[in-house]
Amino acid sequence: MTIDWAAYDDEGCYDELVGPGGQPRPPAEPLCRYLGGLEETELTRHRDAAELAIRTMGITFTVYSEEEGSIDRAWPFDIVPRIIPAQEWQHVEAGLKQRVKALNMFIDDIYHRQRILKDKIVPRELILESRDFRPQCVGAKPPLGIWAHICGTDLVRDKDGTVYVLEDNLRVPSGVSYMLENRQIMKRVFPELFAESVIQPVDDYPVQLYETLAALSRRRTRRPEVVVLTPGIFNSAYFEHAYLAQQMGAELVEGADLVVGEDDCVYMRTIDGLAQVDVIYRRIDDTFLDPEAFNPESALGVPGLMRAWRKGKVGLANAPGSGVADDKVVYTYVPEIIRYYLDEEPILPNVPSYLCVNKTDRDYVLANLDKLVVKPANESGGYGMLIGPAASAKEREAFAELIKKNPRNYMAQPMLNLSTAPCVIDRHLEPRHLDLRPFILSGRSTYVTTGGLTRVAMRKGSMVVNSSQGGGSKDTWIVDMEGH
DSSP states (O other): OOOOOOOOOTTTTSSSSOOOGBBBBBBOOOOOOOOOOOOOOHHHHHHHHHHHHHHHHTTTEEEEETTTTTEEEEEEEEEEEEEEHHHHHHHHHHHHOOOOOOOHHHHHEEEHHHHHHHEETOOHHHTTTTTTTTGGGEEEEEEGGOSSSSEEEEEEEOOTEEEEEEEEOSSSSSOOOHHHHHHHHHHOOOOTHHHHHHHHTTHHHHHHHHHHHTTTTSSSSSSOOEEEEOOOSSSHHHHHHHHHHHHOEEEEEEEGGGEEEEOOOOEEEEEEEEEOOEEEOOOOOOTTTTTTTSOOOOOSSSSSHHHHTTTTSEEEOOOOTTGTTOOOOHOOOOOOOHHHHSSSOOOOOOOOEETTTTTHHHHHHHOOOTTTEEEEESOTTTOOOOOOOOOOOOHHHHHHHHHHHOOGGGEEEEEOOOOEEEEEEEEEEEEEEEEEEOOEEEEEEEEEEEEEEEEEEEEOOOOOOOOOGOOOOEEEEOSSTTTT
């Protein structure tokens, strides 16, 4: 039996591929027509081919389980791509550039004049109490005045089709390697589809990333020495660390491979002796980066690295202290941050939010926990949050106590009815909720990936898309309708 799009049930959500009445949205028409011509066995064959490609290419991710410890798993991937028209993407891209520009100005201000605090646009106590505010960074001057060189911003679409910013990831955002590998898998499995649609490419990201990083070098050399600093093979994103280093032609190093010399320059140990390092793309959290400046117990970082960075002897991406703008409570102020620094209206809206540190908001949140999603300020990967409608009364009571004990640490948002897209479930298609993480590079110029990593909640009805929580992913196609 072939796919009957008229019988496809979007369950009352905005579907990215199929509109009301089972009619494919215009940019998805060629894809839906192609899928509609496949027999069930062919659909299964394509899915099996994709899974074989994932195993052959060695694409994995690591999940942590209290019962089983660290587990390496094949990357969960759905073969039906998500499609966004290029005209809509231009609007989203402009909004992302605006947002990241303002956030970088905010971080730089926080570590220098603190004008935005003096003008009471953002409460001073929120910043000083932020877990990711680093007094060690006050007065530091990173190249180009940019702190967050790589940002992953999570976007969601609500029932009415509006695209919202869900959160900004400005510390060590992950996932771009899977965006690149998803495209490679699709080209292997469905080469014919790339001949029928004008799909914008994504494969220039490693070049753009290298150029962004190289711009941080203060040493004049034809090709600055860029390295990727990883915590090691047991980190959940190790696949990505190795992949990006390989794609950029950079060395993948651990803390023990680097040393800060008496001249405060950073050197890499090689079989030919010490080699100077110009830029470090660090995938280690601030507090583990330098035991001299942060956690003295850290064996992952490099003693003296902060000293080298502050003296301009090495570039660090993202700069230490960038996480102050990654705080989910600070996120609620981003629209005001954009207006303050850029004198512009935000192009992309935030999801409406409640700050538990404010009594009125806190009272509302405590009275409506069964309707809200509550997030801690500094967690990631979907950990530590409460999805009120899916939680038990006991879980909500426990969370209420956490909020009362430390209101600064929590914010809440209404439960959005996230958009869906068709996924292959067994031998047919069913809708699953999803989000999108584009990546924004800030250097001498600003670059936004064409699309990003679409993350999918593979369990029916679930809104949790994080891979660490059982989510999967899809390829994301930005389709140029005018060029077709």
